[in-house]
Amino acid sequence: MHVSIDELVIADAAEAWVAAGFTVDDDEVCRVGTVRLRLAGAGHGKGIVSWSLRDVPAGLTELDGIVTTVSDTPLAEPAQHANGVTHIDHVVLLSPNLPRTLAALGDIGLEARRVRDGELGGAPVRQAFFRLGDVILEVIGAPDSAGEGSSSLWGLTYTVDDIDAAAVFLGERTGPVKDAVQPGRRITTLRNREIGISVRTALISPHRRDG
Template sequence: MTVTVDEFEVADTADAWISAGFTVDPDGVCRIGGVGIRLVGRDRGAGIVGWSLRDLPSDQPVDGIPTTRSNTVATVGAEHANGVTAIDHVVLLSPNLDRTVAALAAIGVDPRRERDGELGGRPMRQIFFRLGEVILEVVGSPGTTADGPSTLWGLTYVVEDIDATAAFFGGRAAPTKPAVQPGRRITTLRHREFGMSVRTALMSPPTLRA
């Protein structure tokens, strides 16, 4: 069995996401590819406040992240006016990389690759996992440990046409620039201007490799 993402729970209103060009079902779920984003309202706080995963061995938090075991089948995604077609990756901020990797291994999810770099002059390590169609990017400081839970920090989407998406958002998105991934381009949304609490980026589709 492969653990995959069913839904993310986000403490935003449906109106905020609709204003940013997302289609939201009457039940408050924004369907992107085979993943749902359940908008649970600001009474739950802010940002991504939990997720549901398929094929979990047990129903328990994953490194402190509220987690629900799901048995639902992936549905077809909706069409979105902003051009979003899929979720590329979700970023998880870890205060203890070894602990997070061990927690993911306990549910049968192993790292695919990792990359070292810097953030604000401090060492940073990115460790990548695959949860079905979604890449999980775990980010933390190597050699540094702290207490407290990991958190789901932000979402990056694939869009059909990055220039059309940038034009759709106008001045409420940063200028498009080359992404870290070769051949791809990225822009970041000024999400707070829409009343959204999730950090949001949008990328051109992956390039085809021979």
């Protein structure tokens, strides 16, 4: 059994995503790689409001406060997107209580591939990385904090084959292309609020491997 993401439910209107160069099907689903992004409309909240996962315990309804459903739906068939997006590189999960969140992920059979300390907005953070099918789940929390409240699915970073072409296509809808934290990769951050997308969004160049 390998846990994977079937669907992310996002409280956005489809029109905003189309304006950002995404292809959205008639059922308000945007297929990015093997993952479905269901655009539920702004009346359902803000950002990523829930997700569905495969190969998790039956009856699972929440994961550290994130609304969760169990799915046995086959992988999505990838769509073509005008902005050049090919798949989701990683999903960012923010945790107010990192040990609690990591324990919850362990309870459904997930084990961190890597843990590192860094900074976010000048504050120290600890990052733990998990593999969910084709997608990396990046869990971020303060290393020495045990706060209350639920975790949240905070942002999405997509891979594009040609980061410069994507930036030209998006124009003023995205920021400048710059070096990413990951060596050899470059990234641009979508001006999502101006477009009407409530999820923090970035586009990143592919992994480059020697040889």
